[in-house]
Amino acid sequence: MGIHGLQKLINDHAPGAITETEMKNLFNRKIAIDATMSLYQFLIAVRIGGEGQPAAANLTDESGETTSHLQGLFHRTIRMINNGVKPCYVFDGKPPDLKAEELAKRAAKREEAEKNGKEATEAGDTETIAKFAKRTVKVTRKHTEEAKRLLTLMGVPVVDSPTEAEAQCARMAKEGLVYGAGSEDMDSLTFGASVLIRHLTFSEARKMPIKEINLSVVLEQLGLDMNQFTDMCILLGCDYADSIKGIGPVRAFDLIKKHGSLEEIIKNLDSTKYPIPESFDYVRVRQLFKEPDTLPASQIDLKWKDPDEEGLIEFLVKEKGFAEDRVKSGIEKLKKSRGTSVQNRLDSYFGAPVKRKLEEPKKEKGKGAKKAKTGGKAAASPVKKGAGKKK
DNA sequence: ACTCTGCATCAAGACGTA
DNA sequence: ATAATTGATGCAGAGT
DNA sequence: TACGTCC
Numbered sequence: 079m080g081i082h083g084l085q086k087l088i089n090d091h092a093p094g095a096i097t098e099t100e101m102k103n104l105f106n107r108k109i110a111i112d113a114t115m116s117l118y119q120f121l122i123a124v125r126i127g128g129e130g131q132p133a134a135a136n137l138t139d140e141s142g143e144t145t146s147h148l149q150g151l152f153h154r155t156i157r158m159i160n161n162g163v164k165p166c167y168v169f170d171g172k173p174p175d176l177k178a179e180e181l182a183k184r185a186a187k188r189e190e191a192e193k194n195g196k197e198a199t200e201a202g203d204t205e206t207i208a209k210f211a212k213r214t215v216k217v218t219r220k221h222t223e224e225a226k227r228l229l230t231l232m233g234v235p236v237v238d239s240p241t242e243a244e245a246q247c248a249r250m251a252k253e254g255l256v257y258g259a260g261s262e263d264m265d266s267l268t269f270g271a272s273v274l275i276r277h278l279t280f281s282e283a284r285k286m287p288i289k290e291i292n293l294s295v296v297l298e299q300l301g302l303d304m305n306q307f308t309d310m311c312i313l314l315g316c317d318y319a320d321s322i323k324g325i326g327p328v329r330a331f332d333l334i335k336k337h338g339s340l341e342e343i344i345k346n347l348d349s350t351k352y353p354i355p356e357s358f359d360y361v362r363v364r365q366l367f368k369e370p371d372t373l374p375a376s377q378i379d380l381k382w383k384d385p386d387e388e389g390l391i392e393f394l395v396k397e398k399g400f401a402e403d404r405v406k407s408g409i410e411k412l413k414k415s416r417g418t419s420v421q422n423r424l425d426s427y428f429g430a431p432v433k434r435k436l437e438e439p440k441k442e443k444g445k446g447a448k449k450a451k452t453g454g455k456a457a458a459s460p461v462k463k464g465a466g467k468k469k
Numbered sequence: 470a471c472t473c474t475g476c477a478t479c480a481a482g483a484c485g486t487a
Numbered sequence: 488a489t490a491a492t493t494g495a496t497g498c499a500g501a502g503t
Numbered sequence: 504t505a506c507g508t509c510c
Contacts, residue, residue: 080493085494085495086495114492115492115493118492119492122480123482124483124510126508126509126510136510137509145509146509149483149509149510154483212480215490215492216490217491218490219490262492262493262494263493263494323473324472324473324503326474328472351502351503399510404484
């Protein structure tokens with residue numbers, strides 16, 4: 079569930095922290111991506127049939143094993159590398175204990191959904207069945223292992239997070255190992271990601287722009303330090319604690335501005351109007367956000383290598399039944415992109431991504447590229463007035 | 470009048486060709 | 488046994 | 504850009 083309403087709050091109170099961009103402007107940027115989330119998307123979206131058809135089915139290999147996740151991952155990753163982006167995928171470990179309660183709630187909800195799904199099956203309601211199928215998608219260990227194998231063959235680095243992938247991505251950004259965390263989950267900011275990149279994947283052919291959210295500007299424009307921001311996020315509602323009933327985005331922001339910390343807020347809160355929930359262990363939650371169980375950057379070695387051509391053919395074509403010419407053309411793109419990436423880095427032709435501020439009018443002329451360091455330095459300083467648009 | 474809850478609903482990828 | 492999304496948006500209804 | 508197809 080991320081942080082409840084955080085995106086909207088940032089839109090309203092820290093619009094300058096958001097810049098819109100497109101993928102090619104992320105040239106040479108290392109980006110940490112939550113792999114499990116991506117696999118979900120592919121398993122849900124890469125289907126055939128469904129619309130008035132018998133049932134929505136995944137793509138499969140000869141023996142009926144799902145290949146949707148591999149199809150999606152292969153092409154998406156190529157697309158990113160083709161644009162000069164250097165993705166690395168971070169896989170989930172065990173969820174933290176604090177999440178147990180939240181997970182139990184979801185389990186209950188799921189049970190409910192399954193009941194409804196069964197009823198639909200009995201009624202032969204194909205539309206509802208298809209909807210239900212999307213809710214029962216699971217990312218299995220097998221999916222995960224196959225995804226890792228594919229990425230490794232493609233020469234793309236893979237990271238195993240001890241706990242939440244989101245937290246690991248955030249730390250990698252925070253410590254400068256990557257430029258940002260590519261995610262839809264606003265938790266990333268609470269975990270300290272210097273830059274959060276949303277909608278990284280469904281832009282390009284689509285009309286949705288990529289949005290970069292810069293944490294230091296968020297803090298600056300909200301007028302909060304990181305501790306206060308974290309406390310506010312807990313108030314807004316996160317995966318790790320119940321929130322206080324009656325406190326939404328407006329009052330949460332007010333309260334943190336007024337009192338500065340959860341301790342002070344609770345001290346001054348009318349507990350008859352706003353009872354503190356039983357399991358409101360905000361001290362531990364705060365600690366979890368501040369120091370999640372993740373690997374430090376010093377223990378992670380990110381290397382983008384040439385693709386293993388034979389390995390990819392063996393895996394995708396021989397084992398998974400992919401069309402050989404498609405796989406080969408994908409490999410060609412990978413090889414080609416790697417070459418230009420290295421060359422352009424030497425030229426340092428591109429500096430910082432050309433961005434445009436969210437509130438600026440759409441039509442704008444002139445280009446203004448700014449200089450910035452290459453390769454994986456997190457943007458520690460606030461974004462200035464860098465206007466400029468594609469041509 | 471504003472704020473929040475709770476509920477419902479919805480959509481969720483990418484390629485190549487025409 | 489081995490998996491348990493999510494965010495956005497819209498609405499009615501109630502609390503402040 | 505729309506649409507059938509990817510496996």
